[in-house]
Amino acid sequence: MKETPDLYGAYPRLDEVQLAELRSLGERRTTSSGEVLQQAGESPDEFIVVLDGAVAMVQDLAQQERVVAVHGPNRFLGEVGMLTGQALFLTAVAQEPGEVLAVPLDQLKDLVPRDPRLADLILRAFLIRRSLQLTLGAGFAIIGSRFSSETRRLREFAARNRLPHHWIDLETDAEAERMLRELGIERDETPVVIWRGEVLRNPDNERLAAAVGLRRTTPVQSVCDLIVVGAGPAGLAAAVYGASEGLATVVLDSVATGGQAGTSSRIENYLGFPAGISGAELADLAEIQARRFGAELTVPATAVALGERDGHHLVVLEDEARISGRAVLIASGVRYRKLDVPGLDAVTSASVYYAATELEANLCRRDPVVIVGGGNSAGQAAVFLAQHAATVLLVVRSNELGQDMSQYLADRIERNDGIQVQPHSEVREVHGDRALEEVVVEDSKTGERHVEPAKALFVFIGGLPHVRWLGDQILLDDRGFVLTGNQLAGERQLLETSRPGVFAVGDVRSGSVKRVAAAVGDGALAVRMVHEHLGQHR
Numbered sequence: 001m002k003e004t005p006d007l008y009g010a011y012p013r014l015d016e017v018q019l020a021e022l023r024s025l026g027e028r029r030t031t032s033s034g035e036v037l038q039q040a041g042e043s044p045d046e047f048i049v050v051l052d053g054a055v056a057m058v059q060d061l062a063q064q065e066r067v068v069a070v071h072g073p074n075r076f077l078g079e080v081g082m083l084t085g086q087a088l089f090l091t092a093v094a095q096e097p098g099e100v101l102a103v104p105l106d107q108l109k110d111l112v113p114r115d116p117r118l119a120d121l122i123l124r125a126f127l128i129r130r131s132l133q134l135t136l137g138a139g140f141a142i143i144g145s146r147f148s149s150e151t152r153r154l155r156e157f158a159a160r161n162r163l164p165h166h167w168i169d170l171e172t173d174a175e176a177e178r179m180l181r182e183l184g185i186e187r188d189e190t191p192v193v194i195w196r197g198e199v200l201r202n203p204d205n206e207r208l209a210a211a212v213g214l215r216r217t218t219p220v221q222s223v224c225d226l227i228v229v230g231a232g233p234a235g236l237a238a239a240v241y242g243a244s245e246g247l248a249t250v251v252l253d254s255v256a257t258g259g260q261a262g263t264s265s266r267i268e269n270y271l272g273f274p275a276g277i278s279g280a281e282l283a284d285l286a287e288i289q290a291r292r293f294g295a296e297l298t299v300p301a302t303a304v305a306l307g308e309r310d311g312h313h314l315v316v317l318e319d320e321a322r323i324s325g326r327a328v329l330i331a332s333g334v335r336y337r338k339l340d341v342p343g344l345d346a347v348t349s350a351s352v353y354y355a356a357t358e359l360e361a362n363l364c365r366r367d368p369v370v371i372v373g374g375g376n377s378a379g380q381a382a383v384f385l386a387q388h389a390a391t392v393l394l395v396v397r398s399n400e401l402g403q404d405m406s407q408y409l410a411d412r413i414e415r416n417d418g419i420q421v422q423p424h425s426e427v428r429e430v431h432g433d434r435a436l437e438e439v440v441v442e443d444s445k446t447g448e449r450h451v452e453p454a455k456a457l458f459v460f461i462g463g464l465p466h467v468r469w470l471g472d473q474i475l476l477d478d479r480g481f482v483l484t485g486n487q488l489a490g491e492r493q494l495l496e497t498s499r500p501g502v503f504a505v506g507d508v509r510s511g512s513v514k515r516v517a518a519a520v521g522d523g524a525l526a527v528r529m530v531h532e533h534l535g536q537h538r
Contacts, residue, residue, distance in 0.1 A: 007132065012121055013073075019101075025107040025111065026046075026047075027102055030097070031100055035093070036091060037077065038077060038090075040090055040091040041087050041213065042087055042213075044078070047077075047108045048100050049100060049101040050073055050098065051073060051074075053072075053073075055070070055094055055095065055100075057071070077092050082105065083288045083292075086213050087213025123285075127285075136164075137165065139195075140211075141193070141194040143176055143179065143194065145190065146349075149349040152350075157300075158208075161255075162280055193208060205300050215299060223312050224324070225249065227325035228250065229252050229315060230331030231259065231297065231299065232507070232519060235251055236287065236290060238331065238523035240293060251296065252299075252303055254299075257284075257287045260336075260377070260507070261279040263280075263356070263357055264279035264377070264380055265357060267282065267516055301318075303469045305469060306471065306474070327534060329503050329526055329530070330470070330474070331504075331508065333466055334462075336354040337464055339427065339457075343431055346434065347430060351455065352457045352458075354460070356458055361385060367454075368391045368455060369389045370393045370458070372459050373460030373462075375514075376406055376409060377460040378394065381460060382394045383409065389456075391418065394413065395422045397424065398424070425441050425443050428442045430454075437454070438452060439457060465480045465482070467481075475488065475497070481509060484496060484503070487510060494525070501533050503526045505522035505523050505526045
């Protein structure tokens with residue numbers, strides 16, 4: 001079978017120096033034709049290099065199998081899930097007799113600080129392969145209607161966690177009904193997830209995560225040093241710095257790593273990435289880094305209460321698990337603010353979005369879209385969607401585009417012929433039967449209204465702090481954000497809340513700067529303060 005070309009650096013070939021280094025860590029094995037080297041749905045404990053022969057990466061589509069890639073000599077198997085403890089989404093099958101080198105994953109991880117060049121090569125290939133799998137729809141299948149809120153929940157959860165999958169739409173896919181009949185599934189039982197021959201009927205996020213190997217049982221049984229609630233940039237930074245400095249660190253998030261930044265198509269003003277970096281890739285890199293230092297990340301894991309037990313802080317989870325810690329870091333961020341206009345509820349499931357990723361772009365390809373908002377999130381969405389949509393209308397409440405948006409984004413939007421900007425305006429109504437058809441935009445200066453065609457509405461109008469889980473344990477400002485430091489009476493550390501030993505970072509903190517770099521700085525600084533707190537109370 002012909003070897004797959006090295007697409008975008010996804011299938012690099014190891015040189016002799018790199019092979020020699022890996023040979024010193026692993027063992028050589030002969031392989032036979034048809035032998036399964038890695039099984040989809042399992043978490044491998046070995047890094048495999050092909051020395052001789054060919055190995056195919058196969059996707060199981062239930063009805064048939066599809067070869068996604070073929071590795072020849074000096075290429076290696078695997079993708080980014082191997083570094084984060086996820087299950088594999090493709091099966092590796094030897095196509096002919098050959099030989100492979102099997103290196104224990106623990107040995108490979110120990111190699112990282114000794115050979116950064118090899119580590120960078122493997123990591124880059126793993127990240128690109130995951131992106132290719134997402135594009136190809138390799139992984140599990142979701143069957144459901146585009147008008148179903150439950151279908152959308154599953155698709156968004158899979159997209160936010162960068163889980164390879166493909167969606168079969170009951171409304172447009174001619175094969176969907178036939179597949180349901182063959183599987184013995186009634187239409188009212190959808191959405192369903194099909195993975196490795198198993199049918200999950202409308203699973204909740206936790207069940208889906210467990211089925212595909214994303215979520216593991218909350219590991220902490222004793223008291224840890226630091227509990228981080230929220231895995232956005234601030235929480236991930238705290239995880240990296242906390243774990244690397246010897247703190248037993250646990251990170252929890254109810255949806256996915258990356259937070260709101262994880263939904264950004266391209267962050268171009270983050271230090272050290274002159275070509276920009278997607279929020280998803282930044283989140284993947286940060287997660288791998290945190291895990292390498294020993295931080296334990298559990299997703300999804302929803303915190304529902306903050307309490308106290310035996311003199312320690314206690315975080316209670318939705319599944320009734322309880323985690324005790326000597327310090328807690330509130331990094332739970334904000335939830336998207338919803339647009340309140342007539343007609344929105346009827347079209348929300350099919351046409352209203354609060355993120356602009358490849359998932360949303362594919363849904364509105366070659367359609368007219370409307371974006372509401374004047375900040376960086378709205379600007380990044382406009383630039384990204386202009387590459388996919390027929391037209392993009394950006395509705396901005398302020399008088400000037402650059403008033404709340406970074407200047408580089410404002411300049412780029414003004415130069416883009418595919419983006420029309422409507423300043424000092426607001427969306428007043430939306431029209432459509434189940435799916436969006438048009439929006440009514442009002443000029444706030446003249447009061448004039450006009451109707452714009454739209455198949456999708458993207459809303460970026462700020463966020464509300466996610467603090468309900470805190471109850472009355474922490475003092476908040478009049479907008480619901482967490483008060484810290486000199487905003488409170490008495491002597492406290494800069495990021496410390498009204499409860500000693502509990503700190504707040506990122507967007508959830510009152511007065512925070514809503515930028516990724518600022519959130520990362522918060523997370524790093526908070527760890528220094530955690531050390532000081534633990535030192536005083538040890």
